[in-house]
Amino acid sequence: MIQNNRLTTEQYGQNFSDIHPPFETEDAALVEANRCLFCYDAPCTKSCPTGINVPKFIKQITTENIKGSAHTIFSSNIMGAGCSKVCPVEKLCEGACVYNLMDETPIHIAKLQRYSTEIAMEKKWQLFDRKPSTGKKVAIVGAGPAGLSCAHTLSREGIDVTIYEKESKGGGLMTYGIAAYKVTPAFCEDEVNYITSIGGIDIKYNQELGKDITLEELQANYDAVYLAFGVGLARQLEIPGEDLNGVVDAISFIYELRTNNYSALAVGDKVAVIGMGMTAIDAATQAKRLGAKEVTLIYRRTQEEMPCTEHELNIAKLDGCNIIWLATPKEVIGVDARSDDPVGRGKVTQLICETMKLGDPDASGRRSPVPTGETIALDVDMVIKAAGQMPFEDMANINHLENRNGKLTVKEKTATNLKGVFAGGDCVNGGKEVVDAVQSGKDGAKAILNFIF
Numbered sequence: 479m480i481q482n483n484r485l486t487t488e489q490y491g492q493n494f495s496d497i498h499p500p501f502e503t504e505d506a507a508l509v510e511a512n513r514c515l516f517c518y519d520a521p522c523t524k525s526c527p528t529g530i531n532v533p534k535f536i537k538q539i540t541t542e543n544i545k546g547s548a549h550t551i552f553s554s555n556i557m558g559a560g561c562s563k564v565c566p567v568e569k570l571c572e573g574a575c576v577y578n579l580m581d582e583t584p585i586h587i588a589k590l591q592r593y594s595t596e597i598a599m600e601k602k603w604q605l606f607d608r609k610p611s612t613g614k615k616v617a618i619v620g621a622g623p624a625g626l627s628c629a630h631t632l633s634r635e636g637i638d639v640t641i642y643e644k645e646s647k648g649g650g651l652m653t654y655g656i657a658a659y660k661v662t663p664a665f666c667e668d669e670v671n672y673i674t675s676i677g678g679i680d681i682k683y684n685q686e687l688g689k690d691i692t693l694e695e696l697q698a699n700y701d702a703v704y705l706a707f708g709v710g711l712a713r714q715l716e717i718p719g720e721d722l723n724g725v726v727d728a729i730s731f732i733y734e735l736r737t738n739n740y741s742a743l744a745v746g747d748k749v750a751v752i753g754m755g756m757t758a759i760d761a762a763t764q765a766k767r768l769g770a771k772e773v774t775l776i777y778r779r780t781q782e783e784m785p786c787t788e789h790e791l792n793i794a795k796l797d798g799c800n801i802i803w804l805a806t807p808k809e810v811i812g813v814d815a816r817s818d819d820p821v822g823r824g825k826v827t828q829l830i831c832e833t834m835k836l837g838d839p840d841a842s843g844r845r846s847p848v849p850t851g852e853t854i855a856l857d858v859d860m861v862i863k864a865a866g867q868m869p870f871e872d873m874a875n876i877n878h879l880e881n882r883n884g885k886l887t888v889k890e891k892t893a894t895n896l897k898g899v900f901a902g903g904d905c906v907n908g909g910k911e912v913v914d915a916v917q918s919g920k921d922g923a924k925a926i927l928n929f930i931f
C-alpha cells in the first residue's frame with residue numbers, strides 16, 4: 479500500500495546520510511594526497527570535462543596550501559564542491575587514475591577535492607575578483623549548474639548578470655533532482671550563495687520563461703541571452719494503464735522528496751522502477767530508503783548497455799533492490815476506482831512486462847534486444863518511470879529555436895540560430911552530468927564575451 483511515515487525519524491536520518499563521508503582528519507587527507515604520483519600529462523585531468531588540474535590541487539594539499547588548492551579547483555569548475563559529491567568519478571578522473579593500471583585503489587580525488595572546497599566554502603574565502611563593471615548586461619534562463627557557471631565566468635569579466643529561475647531556489651537538479659544522500663538542499667543553497675558572493679549576479683526567483691517573461695523581452699533588454707533551462711519530465715512509457723494512481727514520474731518523485739520531509743513522502747510496498755540510468759538508480763534506492771519493502775528495477779537491455787555506472791548499480795544492489803534485465807513494460811493493471819478515490823483512476827496492482835532476448839549481431843557486432851512474445855506479471859502498488867527525460871520541445875518551438883525533438887541545436891558548442899542567444903547544459907545535450915553542464919556554462923560565457931566585445 480502506498481503510504482508515508484513508514485520509518486522513525488532516526489531511520490530516515492540514517493538512510494539519507496552522506497553516502498561518501500569526508501576525511502575524518504586532516505592527517506587522513508594528507509596521507510591520501512601524498513599517495514598521488516603527480517603524473518605528467520595526468521590522465522585524471524584529461525578525463526575531467528572541466529579539465530581540473532588534479533595533480534596541482536593535490537600537490538597544494540600536501541603543502542597545506544588549501545586556499546591555493548581550492549583556487550585551482552574553482553578556476554576550472556566553480557561547482558567543484560558539488561561535483562566532488564555527485565560526479566560519477568569512477569568513469570571520470572578516478573577511473574583514469576594510473577593506480578588502476580597497477581591494480582591498486584585509485585587516488586580518492588573526489589574526497590580530496592571535497593576536502594579543499596568545503597574548507598573554502600566554510601571559511602567563505604573569496605578567491606576571485608570581479609573586474610569593474612563594463613556596463614554590459616546578460617540574461618540567463620535557469621539557475622542550474624550551466625546557468626551558474628556561465629554567470630560566474632561572465633561576472634568575473636565585469637558583466638552584470640540577471641538569472642531568471644522558475645523555482646524558488648537555485649542549483650537546478652542539484653537542488654531538486656540529485657539523491658539526498660549525495661547532496662543536501664542546505665549544501666546546495668550554500669553553494670549557490672558561495673558562487674553568487676562574487677557580486678554582479680542577480681537571481682530573480684519564481685520567474686519562468688514563457689510565463690512571466692518572454693525571450694523577445696530578454697533579447698530587447700540585454701546584450702546577450704544564455705538559455706540553460708535543462709530538460710523536463712520523465713519520458714512517457716506510452717502503454718495502457720500509465721495514468722493509474724501509483725504510476726509516478728521519477729523526477730517528480732525525487733522533487734517531492736527534496737522539497738518535503740522524508741516522512742511526508744508516500745511510497746509503495748512493492749515498487750517497480752523502469753530504467754537503469756542514474757535517475758532510475760536514485761529513485762529505486764530512495765524508494766527503498768523511504769521504507770518500500772520490495773523494489774525492482776526493470777531494464778530492456780543487458781548490464782553491458784546500462785547507462786548507470788557499476789558503482790551506482792552496486793549501491794542499488796546493496797540497498798536490496800532487485801533487477802530484471804531484458805524486460806520491457808507492456809501494461810499497468812489496476813483495480814477499479816473506489817468511491818473515495820478523488821481522481822477516480824484506480825490503483826496499480828500489477829505491471830506486465832514482455833521479456834526480451836538478444837537478437838543477431840548487426841554490422842557493428844551489436845546485438846539489440848528483440849521481444850520474445852512472452853510476458854511476466856509483477857505484483858506492484860507503485861511504478862516509477864525513469865526511462866529518460868523529455869526536452870522542453872514547446873519552449874524551443876514557441877521561441878523559434880532550432881531543435882531536434884526539443885534538444886536545442888547549437889553551433890560552435892553554444893550559439894543558437896537566434897542572434898545573441900546562446901544555450902548550454904542539459905537543454906542542449908539532452909541530459910548528461912553536472913560537470914558537463916558546468917563546462918557548457920564556461921563555453922557559453924566565452925562565446926558571449928566574444929559576441930559582446
Ligand SMILES: Cc1cc2nc3c(=O)[nH]c(=O)nc-3n(C[C@H](O)[C@H](O)[C@H](O)COP(=O)(O)OP(=O)(O)OC[C@H]3O[C@@H](n4cnc5c(N)ncnc54)[C@H](O)[C@@H]3O)c2cc1C
Nearest residue numbers: 620622623624644650651686687708903904910911912915
Ligand atoms: C534524478 C536525477 C539524478 C541525477 N544525478 C546526478 C548525479 O548524481 N551526478 C551528476 O553529475 N548528475 C546527475 N544528474 C544530472 C544533472 O543533475 C544535470 O545534468 C545537471 O543538473 C544539468 O544542469 P543544467 O544547468 O543544464 O540544468 P538543470 O540542473 O536542470 O537546471 C535548469 C534550471 O532551469 C530552470 N528552468 C527550467 N525551465 C525554466 C523556465 N522556463 N524559466 C526559468 N527557469 C527555468 C530549472 O528550474 C532549473 O533550475 C541527475 C539528474 C537527475 C534528473
Ligand code: SF4
Nearest residue numbers: 514515517522575576
Ligand atoms: S592519475 Fe592518479 S596518481 Fe596520477 S596525477 Fe592523477 S590522481 Fe595522481
